[in-house]
Amino acid sequence: MIEVRDLRKSFGPHVVLDGVSFRIEKGESIVIIGRSGGGKSVLLKHLIGLLKPDAGEVLIEGKNIVPMNEREMLPVRRKFGVLFQSAALFDSMTVAENVGFAFRRDRSLSEPEIARRVAEMLEMVDLPGTESKNPSELSGGMRKRVGLARAIIYQPEIVLYDEPTTGLDPIMSDSIDHLMLRVRDRLRVTTVVVTHDMRSARRLGQRILMLHEQKIYATGSADEIFESKDRVVRQFIDGISDEKEMTMKPQSL
Amino acid sequence: MNFLGNKWIGEWLEGLGQLTLLAREAALSLFTFKVAWRDLLYQAYFTGVKSQSVVLVTGAFTGMVLSAQTYMQFHKVKMDTATLAVVSISMCSELGPVLTGLMVAGRVGAAIAAELGTMRVTEQIDALRTLATHPVDYLVVPRVLALLLVLPLLTAEAIVVGIASGYVVGVYLMGIDPIYLWANAQRYTTLADVTIGLIKAVIFGGIVGLIGCYKGMSCGEGAQGVGRATTEAVVFSSITILISNFFLTLTLGQALHTL
Numbered sequence: 001m002i003e004v005r006d007l008r009k010s011f012g013p014h015v016v017l018d019g020v021s022f023r024i025e026k027g028e029s030i031v032i033i034g035r036s037g038g039g040k041s042v043l044l045k046h047l048i049g050l051l052k053p054d055a056g057e058v059l060i061e062g063k064n065i066v067p068m069n070e071r072e073m074l075p076v077r078r079k080f081g082v083l084f085q086s087a088a089l090f091d092s093m094t095v096a097e098n099v100g101f102a103f104r105r106d107r108s109l110s111e112p113e114i115a116r117r118v119a120e121m122l123e124m125v126d127l128p129g130t131e132s133k134n135p136s137e138l139s140g141g142m143r144k145r146v147g148l149a150r151a152i153i154y155q156p157e158i159v160l161y162d163e164p165t166t167g168l169d170p171i172m173s174d175s176i177d178h179l180m181l182r183v184r185d186r187l188r189v190t191t192v193v194v195t196h197d198m199r200s201a202r203r204l205g206q207r208i209l210m211l212h213e214q215k216i217y218a219t220g221s222a223d224e225i226f227e228s229k230d231r232v233v234r235q236f237i238d239g240i241s242d243e244k245e246m247t248m249k250p251q252s253l
Numbered sequence: 254m255n256f257l258g259n260k261w262i263g264e265w266l267e268g269l270g271q272l273t274l275l276a277r278e279a280a281l282s283l284f285t286f287k288v289a290w291r292d293l294l295y296q297a298y299f300t301g302v303k304s305q306s307v308v309l310v311t312g313a314f315t316g317m318v319l320s321a322q323t324y325m326q327f328h329k330v331k332m333d334t335a336t337l338a339v340v341s342i343s344m345c346s347e348l349g350p351v352l353t354g355l356m357v358a359g360r361v362g363a364a365i366a367a368e369l370g371t372m373r374v375t376e377q378i379d380a381l382r383t384l385a386t387h388p389v390d391y392l393v394v395p396r397v398l399a400l401l402l403v404l405p406l407l408t409a410e411a412i413v414v415g416i417a418s419g420y421v422v423g424v425y426l427m428g429i430d431p432i433y434l435w436a437n438a439q440r441y442t443t444l445a446d447v448t449i450g451l452i453k454a455v456i457f458g459g460i461v462g463l464i465g466c467y468k469g470m471s472c473g474e475g476a477q478g479v480g481r482a483t484t485e486a487v488v489f490s491s492i493t494i495l496i497s498n499f500f501l502t503l504t505l506g507q508a509l510h511t512l
Contacts, residue, residue: 091377
């Protein structure tokens with residue numbers, strides 16, 4: 001469904017991705033882990049053409065989206081729903097207008113029908129009755145839920161999550177994890193999550209890709225990655241900043 | 254030094270190229286896709302109705318000072334009754350469109366750059382793109398179109414108010430004969446002067462809208478980026494208005510006065 005071939009991207013002299021390749025099959029649920037600032041979000045943005053790579057290909061259902069211009073890309077983006085790190089709600093609109101945005105733009109549905117679907121989506125993300133609120137009145141977790149409702153209302157085939165639990169308290173993170181699972185199972189979507197929250201990664205990932213030093217360093221099922229003996233993987237999963245600590249505590253390996 | 258100069262020119266040319274591409278994309282979108290009338294109406298309201306006070310004050314005081322100054326000079330050579338003709342011609346073809354353009358650049362151009370810049374840094378423009386909406390269709394076209402429609406109207410308003418207040422100052426403050434004053438103004442102001450002013454206004458509207466949108470959408474990161482984009486939008490559109498005005502006066506003047 002999604003294939004990335006030898007993707008390279010740098011911002012000025014700073015190389016972010018240096019030959020990244022992987023495949024994501026339909027219906028799979030993939031978690032991409034890696035250090036903050038390591039290019040995970042940049043990688044995610046390449047999957048829907050929000051950024052153009054310096055070299056390499058991104059194939060969505062066999063079609064290379066890299067040479068496409070913004071307008072050719074629009075129908076491809078219809079297949080995707082994206083939850084941004086900051087939720088990126090349109091702050092000049094109410095919750096209902098945000099969630100119903102995609103429908104109101106293409107004018108294929110009547111207003112009452114849009115309202116019904118918006119209510120249904122808000123119900124699904126556990127925020128019923130918040131239609132008339134403004135994004136500024138919502139907490140971080142609520143914003144993410146609204147952002148998710150907006151991303152899935154038109155039933156995309158692939159949902160991308162950019163650090164969905166960053167900046168949320170552990171309880172809210174937990175409920176967002178459950179929500180992502182619910183969306184995955186109910187809508188049967190291909191899920192790609194970028195995160196450094198290990199608990200989320202373990203729960204959501206059927207397969208985990210680890211991005212390290214501008215490349216895919218390790219890939220495997222959640223169990224394989226979490227039981228890995230590799231130093232770099234271990235260090236990241238256990239969250240150890242000082243390498244000496246790892247040699248001092250061999251039992252943690 | 255040479256390297257710095259080259260870099261600066263390179264950036265400037267790149268910006269100009271990007272701006273041209275944006276203009277092309279906006280024109281394409283305008284002719285091939287449906288305009289969202291509700292957004293256009295809102296933008297026209299924001300640009301037009303909300304700029305009233307600024308435009309009225311600018312027009313009135315420019316007309317007044319121009320009338321007073323012209324009278325003081327013309328009085329020396331006994332040409333008192335030609336005062337309003339000078340006010341009228343300069344308001345119609347130069348001061349009306351230029352000052353309105355500059356005021357709108359400061360008010361609306363800055364607002365556009367700040368709004369789109371904030372949308373960019375908070376990923377709202379990316380969100381728009383993922384919702385299969387072209388930012389040019391949704392954000393640029395209604396704003397530019399609103400400015401193209403509204404700026405000539407605001408300019409016409411500034412011209413009328415400017416001439417009227419110039420008349421009031423001339424007649425009631427300087428004591429010029431009202432009949433001759435008005436007759437001379439009418440005699441020397443031609444349709445071409447008014448047309449030049451309104452054509453300029455449309456062009457200035459496009460300049461303010463496109464530069465505001467371009468600066469907003471290409472804004473740098475963070476609060477600083479938005480601040481810079483806003484300042485640059487105002488500075489660049491003001492300078493572009495002033496420079497293009499000179500060339501417009503030359504070309505439009507020749508084209509229309511020879512007709």
